[in-house]
Amino acid sequence: MPDLVIRNLHANIADSDTEILKGIDLELSKGEIHAIMGPNGSGKSTLSHVLMGHPGYEVTEGEIIFEGENLLDMAADERSRAGLFLSFQYPFAVPGVTVANFIRMAVNAHRKGGPDGADDPIRIPEFRKQLQDAMEMLEIDKSMSSRSLNDGFSGGEKKRFEILQMAMLKPKLAILDETDSGLDIDALRIVSGGINALMGPDMGTLIITHYQRILDYVEPDRIHVLVDGRIVRSGGPELAKELETTGYAELAKETVS
């Protein structure tokens, strides 16, 4: 069985009848990179949020199984500790909490994961070293680690700090929601380099984007096209090129008819 199985997933905005995800099926295994492409408003961020356990959505039908466990029974923090990571399209500012403190808290929460929940905090020098290495890889200035996370950061900086957190938390499944947006070409190269460096047989990646630009740097094994809350087509990497010429609208029509 693939590591991630999404079956007939339907989701509403919480406390409303508005359905955003209308039956999604998707399978992904560690070691694979899949891309989800789709126009604005098609439900890409909703899917990423629902996978992560966002309280603003309600799953009305279907299931999400990760490594044999039902994710829908878990709160967001448990999903994270189970190995999921979401790079947010719009990361939040965390005023008054420094980058270093924030990431250290997150790392320690992950290390506490044992069945007895015993504290096993990372030693500060070891943490500093890891953080410094990851910051170097992403070409982030050292001084940034003592600033409040994302507070007053530019759009591009925020994306780099999402990948920094990913590098420190070493997830088994990374969901990258429009991580390429807001990045200039140099930043895109650096961030993509980071993603590729973290990728390996123990990690699966779901890249969500509405451009194919990032796919020139991070090569997907499969591409899924999401339109109006449904995956209307799946295929190999060549699908990205096809999309570029036909556009989403054509594709959606084709599939429906």
Next chain:
Amino acid sequence: MSTWLETRRKAAAESSEALGVPSLSDEHWRFTSLRGIDFDRYAVSAEATAGDMAGAILGEGDHAGRLVMRDGGVVAEELLADVAAQGVVFGSLARLADEHAALIEPILGTIVGYDERFAAENGALWTDGLLLHVPAGVKVQLPFHTAYEIATAESAQQWRVIVSLGEGAEATLVEEHLPGQPGYANGVAELVLAETAHLTYVVVQDRNDASLHFAAHRAEIAKDATLEWSACSIGSKTGKTRMETRLTGEGSTGRLSAVYVVDGKRHLDLDTTQEHDAPNAVSDLAFKGVLLDSARSVWRGVIRVAEGAHGTDAYQENRNLMLSPTARADSIPGLEIDTNDVRCTHGATAGPVDPMLKFYLMSRGIPQAEAERMIVEGFLEEALERIPDLRIREALTTAVMRRVPV
């Protein structure tokens, strides 16, 4: 006792009598009811009660001077010899009143007048407190640490503080109001900064949860002088604290930050002024509060810009984090501007922890309770990080966060 002091006490007593206890119909007391409080029940302590600073937030550590007032009098005071040698005066106000009448007379009762009931009452009844004078040009690096405590349950402590910094003088004063026993505390602090002086003033109000705490702190800041004022209010049942700054000299700066945590059925009332009487002065007020249970906070702040105070730059904000649906925070900002060419801005908010922000933290593996705590601490940290001294800042952060349940 000197006759000038007697005369002032008498004037204060008359004023206090005439004013009477304020009621909700007084503009400044609209949100704070004193009904049902029997002030006469609390006998004013005239005597000191032996003890130390055990309840203080700021622990042992290097200091330029220390002073403890328990009940009616100062029970412990010390001043480093090399600081004293520079002409610094630090100690019990009652003890020093005669010797330093020349210092005290121009300040006592003139910075904080007798036109408000509690200040007037204190003017009549104060028994002891602090006198700090740093002569011109003297810069004291280590903090002065002072503490005020009610040691005898159900009694009244009338404390008084006078601080005067000479031209170019620098000092840090920490003033802690300790939990002690429940009672009624009423005090006045008068601070005068001469040209280019620099005072860091840290006030921690951690009075007993059943205590009444009334205080009027007021500072006058001369040309190019700077006051860095940080207040932390986590104690007392009800009362009112006035924090007033008057910028009397061109280019002066008054920064005022406060954090407060109010829980249970407690009530906190903070009344502030930023009075710009001179051109090109800067004032900046940032108050951040956390409210729990059925607690209530009131902040009323006025920025007053006098005629001719052009180039004024004044800012005030009050942000409240509501951790309970039955808590309430009122923010009443106000601007009174009598001149053009000024920049005055203000903002006030009250709301719960942002669920989206909480989700962001949880998505990193941080459990819900810890995520909420981090958000609260981060929220308060933005005001606490204005305290320059790291030791003081960390002690306050710990003390404040102790009030926030996990």
